[in-house]
Amino acid sequence: MATVQQIRREHRADGPAAVLAIGTANPESFKLQDDYADYYFRVTKSEHHADLKDKLKRICKKSGIEKRYTHLDEELLGAHPDFIDRTLPTLDARIEMASAAVPALAASAAEKAIAEWNRPASDITHLVFSTYSGGKAPSADLRLASLLGLRPTVSRTILSLNGCSGGGRALQLAKELAENNRGARVLVACSELTLLAFYGPLEGRLDTIFGQGIFGDGASAAIVGADPVVVGTIERPLFEIAFATQTTIPGTEDAITMQLMKGGLDFHVSTRVPKLLKNNIERCLIDALEFLGISATWNDLFWAIHPGGRAILDHVEDLLALDGGKLAASRRVLSEFGNMSGATVIFVLDEMRRRMARGEEVAEWGVMMAFGPGITIETMVLHATCHHEN
Ligand SMILES: CCCCCCCCCCCCCCCCCC(=O)SCCNC(=O)CCNC(=O)[C@H](O)C(C)(C)COP(=O)(O)OP(=O)(O)OC[C@H]1O[C@@H](n2cnc3c(N)ncnc32)[C@H](O)[C@@H]1OP(=O)(O)O
Numbered sequence: 001m002a003t004v005q006q007i008r009r010e011h012r013a014d015g016p017a018a019v020l021a022i023g024t025a026n027p028e029s030f031k032l033q034d035d036y037a038d039y040y041f042r043v044t045k046s047e048h049h050a051d052l053k054d055k056l057k058r059i060c061k062k063s064g065i066e067k068r069y070t071h072l073d074e075e076l077l078g079a080h081p082d083f084i085d086r087t088l089p090t091l092d093a094r095i096e097m098a099s100a101a102v103p104a105l106a107a108s109a110a111e112k113a114i115a116e117w118n119r120p121a122s123d124i125t126h127l128v129f130s131t132y133s134g135g136k137a138p139s140a141d142l143r144l145a146s147l148l149g150l151r152p153t154v155s156r157t158i159l160s161l162n163g164c165s166g167g168g169r170a171l172q173l174a175k176e177l178a179e180n181n182r183g184a185r186v187l188v189a190c191s192e193l194t195l196l197a198f199y200g201p202l203e204g205r206l207d208t209i210f211g212q213g214i215f216g217d218g219a220s221a222a223i224v225g226a227d228p229v230v231v232g233t234i235e236r237p238l239f240e241i242a243f244a245t246q247t248t249i250p251g252t253e254d255a256i257t258m259q260l261m262k263g264g265l266d267f268h269v270s271t272r273v274p275k276l277l278k279n280n281i282e283r284c285l286i287d288a289l290e291f292l293g294i295s296a297t298w299n300d301l302f303w304a305i306h307p308g309g310r311a312i313l314d315h316v317e318d319l320l321a322l323d324g325g326k327l328a329a330s331r332r333v334l335s336e337f338g339n340m341s342g343a344t345v346i347f348v349l350d351e352m353r354r355r356m357a358r359g360e361e362v363a364e365w366g367v368m369m370a371f372g373p374g375i376t377i378e379t380m381v382l383h384a385t386c387h388h389e390n
Contacts, residue, residue, distance in 0.1 A: 018240045019222050021223045021238070022112075022222050022238065022350045023114070024220045026219075029071070032067055033067060033068065034066075037053050044201065059210060060213050064335060065213075067338075068337060083264070086199035087263055094195055098193055100143075102134060106190075109219040119185070119234060128157045130191075131158075131160065141158045141189075142156065161258050162342055166192075175241045178226045186224045188222045192340050192343045197211060217340060220343040220346035240382065244379070245288060245378075246379075247280070247376070252375040274315045275315065277315060278319050284379045299323050302365070305330045313334070333351050
């Protein structure tokens with residue numbers, strides 16, 4: 001009879017988890033950043049707040065963003081005029097809207113990932129879903145499983161209100177699941193819609209103006225698994241996940257907060273966030289590379305940093321003395337989509353693999369980082385499989 005140790009070894013994967021496919025999706029409606037302040041103050045009937053409009057214009061100008069997508073377009077907003085007033089009890093209606101739209105957008109992203117993966121959706125064994133745009137059970141993960149036709153035994157986990165670190169956390173969980181369950185194929189899905197937190201401006205609530213300047217809607221999906229099926233090149237790994245860790249910066253619980261209120265999602269992002277990250281990420285990076293025994297300068301690596309805001313990317317670039325262009329994938333995603341919270345970092349991986357395919361980025365090893373409430377820093381060391389010896 002086999003021992004418990006033998007059974008355990010038998011049921012664990014041999015190799016490291018890898019990202020096997022990626023898909024992304026956005027709502028149809030988008031707004032150009034140059035026009036956004038005019039749009040926002042018009043649809044929220046707030047033109048009288050001229051000072052706040054000027055502030056939003058300043059933020060938009062400095063955001064590094066050109067375009068953002070939104071599910072809550074003018075037509076939908078016209079059908080829900082009460083959303084504009086954050087003091088009204090609109091949470092029920094927002095959650096109702098999100099409970100359909102969040103999994104639907106996730107499904108669009110996941111379908112693309114599954115098509116690229118080359119295997120049927122029914123081969124997915126686990127689902128990790130991250131969103132801040134929910135408030136219902138059964139939640140968006142179950143709806144997504146049903147939209148995709150996943151098997152009834154698929155093992156689901158939902159991560160809520162992880163904010164911008166949600167994508168990093170979901171990928172890290174996927175790595176653990178894939179490496180500890182031989183043959184597991186984990187679908188990671190992140191779907192974030194700002195409709196929960198869209199309301200008109202209020203004097204003294206500058207978070208709202210800031211949020212209106214940088215956040216946008218999007219969904220991303222990745223399939224993660226170990227020991228890829230290479231016969232007939234069915235599965236083509238993109239990035240092996242060599243190391244993953246989470247760090248919380250002590251004493252920063254109040255720096256990024258989110259809370260469901262009767263009028264929607266209330267949030268706060270301190271102006272100190274870029275500086276706090278700058279002061280704390282290098283330790284995470286050194287620890288990660290030391291653990292793997294990789295000796296490299298920061299410029300020897302490729303970088304997939306969550307573009308939480310232009311200032312965050314500037315601070316990281318400055319701290320690590322990165323060559324211009326090292327954060328190009330993050331800057332492009334920020335420019336094209338804005339900060340889509342937890343979904344963003346998989347968009348950056350998607351952009352990075354495209355750059356690699358075009359020969360624009362040649363580093364073998366790289367780092368993915370995402371930041372969220374806590375303040376939480378998710379760090380992953382990735383190995384680009386285009387550098388495999390065979
Ligand atoms: C298309 C549809 C879109 C719909 C949108 C709907 C919105 C809904 C929002 C959804 C909420 C989702 C919640 C998710 C929360 C979790 C987020 C995270 O986890 S982690 C998120 C991590 N992301 C970050 O931490 C963002 C990092 N920050 C940045 O990237 C930059 O600071 C910047 C781009 C915002 C401004 O560029 P920079 O070079 O700094 O330029 P300056 O120094 O000249 O400042 C210009 C003005 O901006 C002001 N201001 C600045 N910050 C804040 C703030 N936090 N707070 C308030 N105000 C702020 C500053 O005071 C100044 O005002 P003024 O003196 O002109 O009057």
